[in-house]
Amino acid sequence: MTDIISHNNRPSRSAAMQTDDETGKNDSAGISSLVELIELLFFAYRDFTSDPDTILAEFGFGRAHHRVLHFVNRYPGLRVADLLDILKITKQSLARVLKQLVDSGMIEQQPGRSDRRERRLFTTKRGRKLAERLIEPQMARIVRALELSGDESHKVSRKLLYNMINSTEHEAVMKLFSRTHAKTSGKRPE
Amino acid sequence: MTDIISHNNRPSRSAAMQTDDETGKNDSAGISSLVELIELLFFAYRDFTSDPDTILAEFGFGRAHHRVLHFVNRYPGLRVADLLDILKITKQSLARVLKQLVDSGMIEQQPGRSDRRERRLFTTKRGRKLAERLIEPQMARIVRALELSGDESHKVSRKLLYNMINSTEHEAVMKLFSRTHAKTSGKRPE
DNA sequence: CTAATTATGTCAGTCATGTTGACTTATTTT
DNA sequence: AAAATAAGTCAACATGACTGACATAATTAG
Numbered sequence: 001m002t003d004i005i006s007h008n009n010r011p012s013r014s015a016a017m018q019t020d021d022e023t024g025k026n027d028s029a030g031i032s033s034l035v036e037l038i039e040l041l042f043f044a045y046r047d048f049t050s051d052p053d054t055i056l057a058e059f060g061f062g063r064a065h066h067r068v069l070h071f072v073n074r075y076p077g078l079r080v081a082d083l084l085d086i087l088k089i090t091k092q093s094l095a096r097v098l099k100q101l102v103d104s105g106m107i108e109q110q111p112g113r114s115d116r117r118e119r120r121l122f123t124t125k126r127g128r129k130l131a132e133r134l135i136e137p138q139m140a141r142i143v144r145a146l147e148l149s150g151d152e153s154h155k156v157s158r159k160l161l162y163n164m165i166n167s168t169e170h171e172a173v174m175k176l177f178s179r180t181h182a183k184t185s186g187k188r189p190e
Numbered sequence: 191m192t193d194i195i196s197h198n199n200r201p202s203r204s205a206a207m208q209t210d211d212e213t214g215k216n217d218s219a220g221i222s223s224l225v226e227l228i229e230l231l232f233f234a235y236r237d238f239t240s241d242p243d244t245i246l247a248e249f250g251f252g253r254a255h256h257r258v259l260h261f262v263n264r265y266p267g268l269r270v271a272d273l274l275d276i277l278k279i280t281k282q283s284l285a286r287v288l289k290q291l292v293d294s295g296m297i298e299q300q301p302g303r304s305d306r307r308e309r310r311l312f313t314t315k316r317g318r319k320l321a322e323r324l325i326e327p328q329m330a331r332i333v334r335a336l337e338l339s340g341d342e343s344h345k346v347s348r349k350l351l352y353n354m355i356n357s358t359e360h361e362a363v364m365k366l367f368s369r370t371h372a373k374t375s376g377k378r379p380e
Numbered sequence: 381c382t383a384a385t386t387a388t389g390t391c392a393g394t395c396a397t398g399t400t401g402a403c404t405t406a407t408t409t410t
Numbered sequence: 411a412a413a414a415t416a417a418g419t420c421a422a423c424a425t426g427a428c429t430g431a432c433a434t435a436a437t438t439a440g
Binding site: 031033034035036037038039040041042043044045046047048050067074088135138139141142143144145146148149150152153154156157158159160161162163164165166169173176177 | 226227229235240325335353354355
């Protein structure tokens with residue numbers, strides 16, 4: 001193991017992550033502390049997204065497939081347009097990945113009941129199984145991190161993440177979360 | 191203020207979709223609530239990383255350039271090997287991006303003083319300026335989100351993100367953070 | 381009813397960023 | 411002197427983005 005830096009012992013920070021607040025060495029929201037938060041987000045996301053990669057490789061899929069599979073599995077009856085809105089990618093980008101998921105029997109398409117132009121998306125049994133396998137290590141990671149981060153951590157981090165999302169997207173997120181019925185959802189109700 | 195996203199229990203959404211909360215067995219956190227946290231992380235990261243894109247486009251750079259520029263700017267004197275360890279990409283991937291940053295006068299290389307095989311990396315004045323421009327909207331986003339998320343949010347989210355990182359990486363992260371560029375950061379002196 | 385709009389699909393080409401594998405050069409360590 | 415290390419390079423390839431143009435079917439508006 002290559003040591004990046006020669007000095008090894010930093011007892012005040014090595015065991016459990018302590019903040020500047022706790023050490024009383026800095027203002028509560030110092031620049032440095034903010035930058036570290038940004039970097040922690042990068043590291044956390046880096047490791048978080050790496051979890052499902054091994055499983056995906058078994059199927060010849062990548063992360064793009066994971067995203068699509070996850071949201072379709074989680075919100076059955078999603079339309080292509082909804083997915084585009086969620087993923088913020090182009091139709092052509094989505095098409096390739098979606099086609100592979102359909103061709104490999106992970107996702108099924110059904111014409112919309114009231115609007116037959118729509119293709120409502122659903123996971124098959126296989127697709128559901130894979131989606132569950134993929135999210136399992138990510139859930140475990142989150143649960144563990146929440147347990148280590150105090151009782152407030154779930155509520156607080158939920159709020160923080162929500163507030164980090166573009167406010168123009170807040171309504172879409174809430175609408176997605178409250179999507180409990182498959183038939184006529186997706187239309188913008190006034 | 192915003193008690194957004196406070197629904198603990200959601201009704202089942204579809205017969206086809208079998209989640210554990212439909213069985214009535216909710217652990218304290220709730221599967222559904224955990225999945226929403228995962229989705230919020232996706233949305234937050236999606237919007238967070240989109241901030242610098244416009245600026246990067248001006249220079250013909252992408253996110254890969256941003257990452258390299260950020261870490262070199264933040265931790266001057268970083269070696270190529272350090273960057274590889276941070277970014278978890280291959281040397282060949284890094285090389286392309288790094289070369290472009292060097293060629294465009296954003297990053298300079300200096301042979302290590304004690305080991306002349308090393309290429310210590312530093313941002314130039316231009317590079318520093320760009321790095322600051324890039325992080326500015328991200329800082330603003332974080333600050334705003336922290337303000338909206340309560341007094342605890344900085345400390346708690348810092349802990350959570352840290353705990354989401356692979357524990358095998360904890361030491362590397364702490365070592366990086368303690369790597370002081372003495373002038374700008376008032377960091378805990380031991 | 382016709383015309384416009386919408387939802388989706390598709391062809392074709394390009395770019396950014398990641399990968400593997402093999403090999404070189406310079407330098408330091410053993 | 412030999413081995414190990416830090417970095418750079420060549421080549422080929424995969425993934426997942428992008429743009430732009432166009433096609434088809436169905437719905438909605440005039």
